[in-house]
Amino acid sequence: MLYNAIAGRNRARLEALSDGLFAFAMTLLVLDLRVPSAFGVRTDGDLLHALAHLVPRFVPYLLSFMTLSIFWIGQQTQLNGLTRTDRNLTWLHLAFLLPVTLVPFSTSLLAEFLDSRVALGIYWLNLFLLGATLYAGWRYARHADLVKAELDEATRDSFDRRIIIAQSLYAVGATLALVSTYLAIAAIILIQLNYVFAPRIRWLYRL
Amino acid sequence: MLYNAIAGRNRARLEALSDGLFAFAMTLLVLDLRVPSAFGVRTDGDLLHALAHLVPRFVPYLLSFMTLSIFWIGQQTQLNGLTRTDRNLTWLHLAFLLPVTLVPFSTSLLAEFLDSRVALGIYWLNLFLLGATLYAGWRYARHADLVKAELDEATRDSFDRRIIIAQSLYAVGATLALVSTYLAIAAIILIQLNYVFAPRIRWLYRL
Amino acid sequence: MLYNAIAGRNRARLEALSDGLFAFAMTLLVLDLRVPSAFGVRTDGDLLHALAHLVPRFVPYLLSFMTLSIFWIGQQTQLNGLTRTDRNLTWLHLAFLLPVTLVPFSTSLLAEFLDSRVALGIYWLNLFLLGATLYAGWRYARHADLVKAELDEATRDSFDRRIIIAQSLYAVGATLALVSTYLAIAAIILIQLNYVFAPRIRWLYRL
Amino acid sequence: MLYNAIAGRNRARLEALSDGLFAFAMTLLVLDLRVPSAFGVRTDGDLLHALAHLVPRFVPYLLSFMTLSIFWIGQQTQLNGLTRTDRNLTWLHLAFLLPVTLVPFSTSLLAEFLDSRVALGIYWLNLFLLGATLYAGWRYARHADLVKAELDEATRDSFDRRIIIAQSLYAVGATLALVSTYLAIAAIILIQLNYVFAPRIRWLYRL
Numbered sequence: 001m002l003y004n005a006i007a008g009r010n011r012a013r014l015e016a017l018s019d020g021l022f023a024f025a026m027t028l029l030v031l032d033l034r035v036p037s038a039f040g041v042r043t044d045g046d047l048l049h050a051l052a053h054l055v056p057r058f059v060p061y062l063l064s065f066m067t068l069s070i071f072w073i074g075q076q077t078q079l080n081g082l083t084r085t086d087r088n089l090t091w092l093h094l095a096f097l098l099p100v101t102l103v104p105f106s107t108s109l110l111a112e113f114l115d116s117r118v119a120l121g122i123y124w125l126n127l128f129l130l131g132a133t134l135y136a137g138w139r140y141a142r143h144a145d146l147v148k149a150e151l152d153e154a155t156r157d158s159f160d161r162r163i164i165i166a167q168s169l170y171a172v173g174a175t176l177a178l179v180s181t182y183l184a185i186a187a188i189i190l191i192q193l194n195y196v197f198a199p200r201i202r203w204l205y206r207l
Numbered sequence: 208m209l210y211n212a213i214a215g216r217n218r219a220r221l222e223a224l225s226d227g228l229f230a231f232a233m234t235l236l237v238l239d240l241r242v243p244s245a246f247g248v249r250t251d252g253d254l255l256h257a258l259a260h261l262v263p264r265f266v267p268y269l270l271s272f273m274t275l276s277i278f279w280i281g282q283q284t285q286l287n288g289l290t291r292t293d294r295n296l297t298w299l300h301l302a303f304l305l306p307v308t309l310v311p312f313s314t315s316l317l318a319e320f321l322d323s324r325v326a327l328g329i330y331w332l333n334l335f336l337l338g339a340t341l342y343a344g345w346r347y348a349r350h351a352d353l354v355k356a357e358l359d360e361a362t363r364d365s366f367d368r369r370i371i372i373a374q375s376l377y378a379v380g381a382t383l384a385l386v387s388t389y390l391a392i393a394a395i396i397l398i399q400l401n402y403v404f405a406p407r408i409r410w411l412y413r414l
Numbered sequence: 415m416l417y418n419a420i421a422g423r424n425r426a427r428l429e430a431l432s433d434g435l436f437a438f439a440m441t442l443l444v445l446d447l448r449v450p451s452a453f454g455v456r457t458d459g460d461l462l463h464a465l466a467h468l469v470p471r472f473v474p475y476l477l478s479f480m481t482l483s484i485f486w487i488g489q490q491t492q493l494n495g496l497t498r499t500d501r502n503l504t505w506l507h508l509a510f511l512l513p514v515t516l517v518p519f520s521t522s523l524l525a526e527f528l529d530s531r532v533a534l535g536i537y538w539l540n541l542f543l544l545g546a547t548l549y550a551g552w553r554y555a556r557h558a559d560l561v562k563a564e565l566d567e568a569t570r571d572s573f574d575r576r577i578i579i580a581q582s583l584y585a586v587g588a589t590l591a592l593v594s595t596y597l598a599i600a601a602i603i604l605i606q607l608n609y610v611f612a613p614r615i616r617w618l619y620r621l
Numbered sequence: 622m623l624y625n626a627i628a629g630r631n632r633a634r635l636e637a638l639s640d641g642l643f644a645f646a647m648t649l650l651v652l653d654l655r656v657p658s659a660f661g662v663r664t665d666g667d668l669l670h671a672l673a674h675l676v677p678r679f680v681p682y683l684l685s686f687m688t689l690s691i692f693w694i695g696q697q698t699q700l701n702g703l704t705r706t707d708r709n710l711t712w713l714h715l716a717f718l719l720p721v722t723l724v725p726f727s728t729s730l731l732a733e734f735l736d737s738r739v740a741l742g743i744y745w746l747n748l749f750l751l752g753a754t755l756y757a758g759w760r761y762a763r764h765a766d767l768v769k770a771e772l773d774e775a776t777r778d779s780f781d782r783r784i785i786i787a788q789s790l791y792a793v794g795a796t797l798a799l800v801s802t803y804l805a806i807a808a809i810i811l812i813q814l815n816y817v818f819a820p821r822i823r824w825l826y827r828l
Contacts, residue, residue, distance in 0.1 A: 013429055013490050015220055020437025020641065023227030027235065028441065030308045035315045044325045051325070065308070069301045073294075076220050087487075091610060094483045101444045101479070108449045118458045118465070196298060222634055227434065230641030234649065237722045242729045251739045258739070272722070276715045280708075283634050403712060427636055427697050434644030442648065501694075505817060508690045515651045515686070522656045532665045532672070 011085045014093055015076075021097050022072045028104040029061050029068075032111055057111040059185070060123075064107040066192040068100070071130050078138050078159065082146045092140055096133035099126050110185075120181045124174035127188075131167040138163070166195065218292045221300055222283075228304050229279045235311040236268050236275075239318055264318040266392070267330075271314040273399040275307065278337050285345055285366065289353045299347055303340035306333050317392075327388045331381035334395075338374040345370070373402065425499045428507055429490075435511050436486045442518040443475050443482075446525055471525040473599070474537075478521040480606040482514065485544050492552055492573065496560045506554055510547035513540050524599075534595045538588035541602075545581040552577070580609065632706045635714055636697075642718050643693045649725040650682050650689075653732055678732040680806070681744075685728040687813040689721065692751050699759050699780065703767045710767060713758040720750035731806075741802045745795035748809075752788040759784070787816065 036050035075096065079085070085093075106119075106126040113119035138159055141147055147156060173187035243257035282303065286292070292300075313326075313333040320326035345366055348354055354363060380394035450464035489510065493499070499507075520533075520540040527533040552573055555561055561570060587601035657671035696717065700706070706714075727740075727747040734740035759780055762768055768777060794808035 010490050010494055013433055016223060016430060016433035017437050017486065019220055019223035020227045020434045020644070021441060023224050023641070024231055024438055024441040026304070027228060027231040027308045027311075028445075030312050031235075033312045035312065035319050038319050041320070044323055047320060047323050047325045051329075062305075065305055069298075072224065073297065076217050080217055090487065091483075097440070098476075098479055101441045104441075105444050105447050105449065112449050112452050113455070113461060116458055116461050118461045122465075223637060226634055226637035227437070227641045230434070230638050231645055233718070234642060234645045234722045234725075237726050238649075240726050242726065242733050245733050248734070251737055254734060254737050254739045258743075269719075272719055276712075279638065280711065283631050287631055424697050424701055427640055430637060430640035431644050431693065434641045435648060438645055438648040442652075504694065505690075511647070512683075512686055515648045518648075519651050519654050519656065526656050526659050527662070527668060530665055530668050532668045536672075 011079060011082070014085060014090055015079060018072075018075060018093070018097060018100075021100055022068055025100055025103050026065060026068050029064050029107055032061065032104075032108050033057055056114055059189075060107045060111040060114075063185070063189055063192065064103050066189075066196055067127065067130075068103055070192060070195050071100070071134065074134055074163075078134065078141070081148055081151050081159070082141055083148050084146060086144065086146065088144065089137060089140055089146060092133060092137040096130065096137060099129035099133065102126050102129075114185070115181050117177045117181060120174060120177045120184055124170060124188075127170045127174075128167065131163050131170070135160070135163045135167075166191070218286060218289070221292060221297055222286060225279075225282060225300070225304060225307075228307055229275055232307055232310050233272060233275050236271050236314055239268065239311070239315050240264055263321055266396075267314045267318040267321075270392070270396055270399065271310050273396075273403055274334065274337075275310055277399060277402050278307070278341065281341055281370075285341065285348070288355055288358050288366070289348055290355050291353060293351065293353065295351065296344060296347055296353060299340065299344040303337065303344060306336035306340065309333055309336075321392070322388050324384045324388060327381060327384045327391055331377060331395075334377050334381075335374065338370050338377070342367070342370045342374075373398070425493060425496070428499060428504055429493060432486075432489060432507070432511060432514075435514055436482055439514055439517050440479060440482050443478050443521055446475065446518075446522050447471055470528055473603075474521045474525040474528075477599070477603055477606065478517050480603075480610055481541065481544075482517055484606060484609050485514070485548065488548055488577070489551075492548065492555070495562055495565050495573070496555055497562050498560060500558065500560065502558065503551060503555055503560060506547060506551040510544065510551060513543035513547065516540055516543075528599070529595050531591045531595060534588060534591045534598055538584060538602075541584045541588075542581065545577050545584070549574070549577045549581075580605070632700060632703070635706060635711055636700060639693075639696060639714070639718060639721075642721055643689055646721055646724050647686060647689050650685050650728055653725075653729050654678055654682065677735055680810075681728045681732040681735075684806070684810055684813060685724050687810075687817055688748065688751075689724055691813060691816050692721070692755065695755055695784070699755065699762070702769055702772050702780070703762055704769050705767060707765065707767065709765065710758060710762055713754060713761055717751065717754035717758060720747055720754065723747055723750075735806070736802050738798045738802060741795060741798045741805055745791060745809075748791050748795075749788065752784050752791070756781070756784045756788075787812070 033054055036047065041047050041050055103126060106123045109119045110123045142156060169191045170188060173191055174184055176187050177184035240261055243254065248254050248257055310333060313330045316326045317330045349363060376398045377395060380398055381391055383394050384391035447468055450461065455461050455464055517540060520537045523533045524537045556570060583605045584602060587605055588598055590601050591598035654675055657668065662668050662671055696714070724747060727744045730740045731744045763777055790812045791809060794812055795805055797808050798805035
């Protein structure tokens with residue numbers, strides 16, 4: 001297995017592939033905001049009316065831009081913490097990039113069916129796959145001794161906890177869809193905003 | 208908050224993500240130039256006629272290519288001026304990338320409704336969000352002491368002024384839409400050309 | 415021929431172009447998963463029913479994501495093994511990138527016509543072109559003495575064998591379409607999974 | 622003008638933006654190869670028949686992939702020959718990237734109207750803009766003393782000649798459309814193949 005001992009060890013290229021993929025997925029989200037056709041739109045009032053129909057699509061768009069940003073930072077932080085990559089880690093990160101490419105699809109589905117539990121369930125599944133593959137990458141890196149020595153056990157554990165807490169919160173948020181999908185979407189947005197702004201609710205991170 | 212102390216500090220990846228996103232947004236603009244269908248086009252005269260209808264779409268396309276180029280250089284210059292990035296700065300730049308992904312949408316809207324003040328207003332709002340987020344990034348970098356020591360106060364102030372003057376000009380340009388949207392578009396194009404060619408109207412930069 | 419002696423020797427840019435192209439091809443695959451229109455979908459049951467029609471499209475999508483990942487790692491490993499690139503090698507890798515851009519097309523064709531031998535034949539042809547151009551790059555690199563000294567002859571030969579064995583397996587897999595295209599697709603998926611998980615069937619690599 | 626003295630001097634980012642843009646334009650070409658709809662295609666014979674209609678689209682696709690590859694290598698070679706970039710050179714290369722984004726459009730137009738002199742003229746104009754902006758970049762770099770000292774005058778001149786000869790050949794090739802557009806396309810393809818394979822017609826490069 002000489003090939004496999006050498007293959008897939010270039011971290012710079014894994015990062016470049018990831019950055020390209022995230023950049024593309026983030027821009028694809030916007031393709032869902034279809035410009036109203038000039039046909040039947042005569043006045044500025046008509047145009048405002050047509051644009052008003054796009055507003056509900058903006059919410060999943062913003063949510064998914066935040067989601068992709070959060071997981072992009074998460075992957076970056078994980079890779080920054082490693083001394084090197086190996087073939088297995090590269091494959092785990094390729095597995096992580098798969099649900100990244102699915103985000104435009106699940107976002108579009110949610111935008112089209114804001115009040116459907118099925119659409120919300122698929123969106124949650126996408127969030128879960130992002131977290132699960134990133135977690136698998138980190139667990140493997142710890143197991144295979146790829147983590148930088150400067151990160152002590154407490155810090156390493158904090159990486160684990162970070163993903164587990166986030167995924168628990170997503171799961172709770174998604175469960176609110178049993179009451180109302182709008183409530184569940186609002187909860188997931190609040191969770192994401194929390195990760196963006198990292199407010200001072202310190203006890204949560206001390207768990 | 209161990210995770211947040213480590214997260215999002217990789218400038219190379221922020222740059223790579225940004226370059227991918229700008230490259231994609233610039234190329235997406237062109238998707239708006241739909242090739243006429245062969246159906247109903249029999250002679251070269253017919254084709255010229257069909258292409259003539261695309262000409263008004265070329266103007267917003269060129270305008271937005273210039274806009275994205277100007278802000279790409281603006282972001283590059285800001286990041287070049289920093290010793291390092293941190294998590295907050297990364298998030299401010301992600302907030303800057305959000306309106307970048309919106310440029311193909313607002314350009315397409317303007318191309319479809321060249322004489323609509325609503326479309327022009329949304330295009331201006333996009334320009335404003337680009338400037339506001341880039342300005343926030345710079346103000347934060349100064350505040351958090353991320354700027355290279357070799358940039359003295361006068362240079363740092365010139366970065367601030369640059370954005371504020373450009374945004375003031377855009378706002379004045381957009382206001383011309385009260386007279387005519389074509390006039391407003393022409394004004395914004397002239398402002399962008401000024402930034403591309405940086406002519407010798409030195410007094411403007413001495414303000 | 416001064417120009418040609420200097421041209422195309424930048425490995426970093428070849429890698430960046432490749433990463434961008436792979437990232438884009440991987441994300442394009444997902445565009446084939448069209449979100450069902452809200453029109454005619456009223457209940458969650460309707461939506462599940464509509465999504466069930468998308469399931470057969472998921473199989474070629476996953477297959478092609480694996481395929482692109484395998485060839486991305488293959489190209490990365492080849493380039494990692496070289497001391498430098500030259501103009502000819504760059505052109506051979508550009509020839510390799512051509513079938514990479516075709517993967518979304520042949521995947522989409524296979525997804526649309528899962529039971530067609532023509533669609534499967536074109537998909538196999540795409541796999542063959544990926545392997546043949548990557549092989550040509552490697553043979554040329556050995557011939558032109560671009561390979562790192564630290565890779566001994568046995569290792570170099572293992573790179574050759576790797577591609578030849580994979581291509582032989584693809585050809586056998588594709589031939590199964592004479593019995594059933596589903597059988598052929600299953601065989602190719604199993605071959606790809608073997609390369610992803612690199613199981614302990616060691617005798618195969620000792621050939 | 623403090624800002625302009627600092628702005629746009631990062632060559633790595635110009636290269637990254639260019640690679641992303643080229644990668645995207647190359648992959649967009651393939652979107653023109655629309656997969657036939659399953660509707661009305663029942664047998665493999667039907668599918669072969671439907672695919673046969675796509676063959677004429679393959680020719681412009683391959684031509685443009687070669688074109689983009691040639692100009693990508695051309696830009697890479699120019700940037701490799703420079704010690705540094707400055708703001709003006711960056712803008713000239715952004716002007717070069719504009720016609721790069723237009724290649725998918727002019728390719729699509731040519732594929733749709735293979736026998737139209739207007740479509741061929743626009744394709745030629747695109748080639749001309751690519752060459753003219755790349756030439757302007759090189760002339761400016763020589764003028765502003767950005768070229769590496771190791772490139773002597775003869776080598777620098779060979780860069781000039783390279784573009785001028787290629788553009789002269791394109792112009793002659795395009796003129797053949799007065800006889801037949803197919804002849805003109807064949808001529809341009811032959812010119813591109815010459816640049817890809819750089820055959821031993823040495824006298825041409827000695828001009």
